[in-house]
Amino acid sequence: MFRTIRISSTPKTSVFLPTITTILQNSKSTMAPSKRKATAPPQTSRINGDPKTDKKRKTTTDAPLPTNPNASLDPLKTPHPFYKDSETHGIVLRKFYPSEMSNARAQAYNNNELPRPIETLYAALAETAALRKSLPVRQAVVHWFKMDLRLHDNRSLWLASQKAQEAGVPLICLYVLSPEDLEAHLRAPIRVDFMLRTLEILKRDLEALGIPLWIETVKKRKDVPKRIEELMQAWGASHLFCAMEYEVDELRREARLVKIFAEGDEKMVAEVVHDTCVVMPGALKSGSGGQYAVYSPWYRAWIKHVEENPDCLEIYEKPLPNPPSTKSKYAHLFTCPIPPAPENKNLPDNDETKARYRALWPAGEHEALKRLHKFCDENIGKYAERRDIPSVEGGTSKLSVHFASGTLSARTAIRAARDRNNTKRLNGGNEGIQRWISEVAWREFYRHVLVGWPYVWYVFFSYSPFVSLLLSTIGITSH
Structure with missing residues (x-):
């Protein structure tokens, strides 16, 4: 017991x-x-x-x-x-x-x-491998944004863009707002406000490339896969790309999505790709062949893997521009508004409070990169000695919300820190840089744990x- x-x-x-x-x-x-x-x-x-x-x-x-x-x-x-x-x-x-x-x-x-949930998803992908390889691209390719709200260094978005370019068709981007997910995940109103402000910036950046971002609210979380299928059919799209999320419900949802696409009358494919982690869960094995339970040996294995596979830290380019005809063919998609927050996720109706929140946490990937480079240029070298002193300005990076929302990738952050060091080794040189990289990797460790042991809480x-x-x-x- x-x-x-x-x-x-x-x-x-x-x-x-x-x-x-x-x-x-x-x-x-x-x-x-x-x-x-x-x-x-x-x-x-x-x-x-x-x-x-x-x-x-x-x-x-x-x-x-x-x-x-x-x-x-x-x-x-x-x-x-x-x-x-x-x-x-x-x-x-x-x-x-x-x-x-x-x-x-x-x-x-x-x-x-x-x-395990990830094995269920892998099985669905394996069962549909032949279809995903052979199905020709129809009128469009779709990228589904989830917790990857950025253009820079977004592997799934880049792959979707490449697929669209090869087929000579437009790329359409999608974001699904699920009020039930916000409630189930206990999202704070300030976090929801941050997400909606980020979507405004993302929409503007995509539009500059001729890429529409369609944002839709789906009331019931169980209806999300079916609604995505309906949107794909309406747009004449055959291929969907999205980044893998490693939580239990999300892995099972994506497995269901893959099967719905493959089993429908109008065949479609869903490509669910690893992106959030520098090293994908399951790649690192302990001496006995299982998932690491302890951070220190896991981190040593993680460093060894990254240094032996430098492509783990390769940065993905932004998506390429859509054909000029996209704005006329899919004109209605460019007029999609940013939806309001659900009623139970609204910020207090106070302009001063909202202004303070938004000054503390500016949204979007541009602010994330700005904050990252400022921290790396000015404060990362002293991170080891300052990180536990809350009164010290610049003691920490204040990037947590950007990692959590996907406005900043772990690859970009680790490369930025490594480039300020006097060595290319991730566990060498300046102690502050070493410590900060290990803290970014720590976020990855618990994703590996969650995938390996989905019953742990x-x-x-x-x-x-x-x-x-x-x-x-x-x-x-x-x-």
């Missing part, structure tokens, strides 16, 4: 949730109690669309296990006995997510008895004074 974790906060509350300690100890990797750069099974979940990893927690092994009289007799379908506690004390919305899975189901994933720990200070500023800077 799993050990349990006591969740405490200020004011103090507590609840028990299961860990995956037992299962991970039975996996191929070597595990031990959690610390970031010690031996530890990482514990993750999706909060605001990204998993986090806890550093401190109290554990207990003698808590009684509550029973669920309504549980299914099938151990793979029975929820974990503590699922009610997470509903009472946690932030998971049962409207969108099922109960935490049982030990038996987690063990089935770990034993490869159940396919995050638990909170007692707030330190620094965390409490950060939480007190959520009304201004929360992302």
